[in-house]
Amino acid sequence: MCAAAAPLEWPCNFTRGQRTCTGEQRAVDLLRRLDPFTTCKAAIESALLRLRAFIKRFACSRGLETRQGEFARLHRENAAPPSEASGDLLPVINCAAAHTRYGEGMPDDDDAPSTVTPAELRAMLERAPLEAAGRNLRLLPAVVVKNTDVLFAAPEVTLDDALDIASHVGAAFVTLGERTFDLAEFVGDAEGVPASLRNNAASHDGDLEGMDLQFIGAGVSYAWWAAVDWSQELTAELEEWQEDADEKRDRERRERLARAQQLIQAAIEDAGVRAAKPMSRKPVVEAFIRSRMESKNDVGAEYALRWAPQRVAEEWRSAYALLDNSAKMFISDLHELPEWQRARRNTSVRRDLLLRYAISRTGGWAPTDRWLKDMDAKSLPTT
Helix, strand or coil: CCCCCCCCCCCCCECCCCCCECHHHHHHHHHHCCCHHHCCHHHHHHHHHHHHHHHHHHHHHHCCCCCHHHHHHHHHHCCCCCCHHHCCCCCCCCHHHCCCCCCCCCCCCCCCCCCECHHHHHHHHHHHHHHHHHCCCCECCCCCCCCCCEEEECCCCCHHHHHHHHHHCCCCCEEEEEEECCHHHHHCCCCCCCHHHHHHHHCCCCCEEEEEEEEEECCEEEEEEEEEHHHHHHHHHHHHHHHHHHHHHHHHHHHHHHHHHHHHHHHHHCHHHHHCCHHHHHHHHHHHHHCCCCCCCCHHHHHHHHHHHHHHHHHHHHHHHHHHHCHHHHHHHHHCCHHHHHHCCCHHHHHHHHHHHHHHHCCCCCCCHHHHHHHHHHCCCCC
16 A cells, blocks of 8 residues: 655646646656655555646636646656545636537537535535635626526536536625426426326426526626436326427328318219219218218317318319319310200200200319309300
C-alpha cells in the first residue's frame, strides 16, 4: 500500500496573453523530489487529478484558457473518473461553449442515463440551497419568462455543474423549483388508459417528480433539470400506449372510410338509384345504404349516409354535363332512330323515347323533367 500523499499547494502560472500553464510541470518536478515510497503511481495520479481540477477551476472562474494538449494528456494519464462526492474537482465543462442551444449540446445516446433515483433527487433538492450559498449565489423565488437558451439535464450535468456555471456567468440569483407528480395532469384527457398503467401512476400521485434550477447570465437564460427514473418510465409507457391507441384509431378510421367509399360507389353504380328521378333520389340512396348496414354501430355506413346523396348527385350532373356538351350529336343520333321517325308527331311517345334514349346515353341516369322538356323542344322536327 502507498502512504497517503500530503496535501500540496500547486503553483500555477497563468498568463492572459500567452494562455500558458506551467503548474503541471512544477507539480511533476516536486513529486519527483518526494520520498520514493510516497511517489508511487497511485499518489501521483491522485495529485495530478487534484492539479487538473485546480487548473480548470482557476481557468473557468477567470475566463482564461489553457493549452488543449496539456489537458488532453492529463485526461489520458488519469483515466479514472474523479469522485463527485469529494467536491474537490470541477467537472470538465467547455466554458467557451456555454451558449449551446437546446438540442445541439444534449447527448444523443439513447443508452445514456437521463434520470436520477428518488433518493438522489431528494438529496439534491435538500442540499441545493447550501451549495448555492457556498458559491455566493442568492436563491430567490422567481419565474423566468425568457425562453431557455441553454438546457442541462441530470445526471449528465450535475447540480454542482449547474451552480458552478451560474457562478461563472455572473448570475444575479438562481431560482429553484420542484415538481410533484399529478395523476390527473399525467393522464389528461386520454381515454381507455390501461388499468395497470393508471394504478402504477396513482401510486406516485403527489410524489416528488423532478426539480429545476434556472438563472440568467450575460443575457442568456439557463435551465437545469432533474427527473426521477419512475417518472420517465411512466411517461414512456404512456407515450407507447398512446402511439398504439392512435395507430389503432387511424387504422379503424381508414377502414371506416374505405367501407363508406365502397358503399357510396355501390350506390352510384346501382341501376335503381340511377333510374330514380333526381328530385326524389335522396330517399332511394339512403334506403340503399341502410339495406347494407352490418350493424347499428356500422360507422362506415353512417359516413356513407351523410355523403352518398351528394356524391350521387355529382355523378348525375357530370353525366348530363357531358351529354349537354354534345347535344347536337345527341339530337342527330336521336333523329336517326326509326322509333323517333315514327313517333315524332306524337308528343307523349316522342318524350318517352327521348327519356329512354337519354338514360341509355348517360349510363342509366334519369334526367329531370325540365331537362326532358327542354331537350324535346330542341329536337322537334323542322318539317
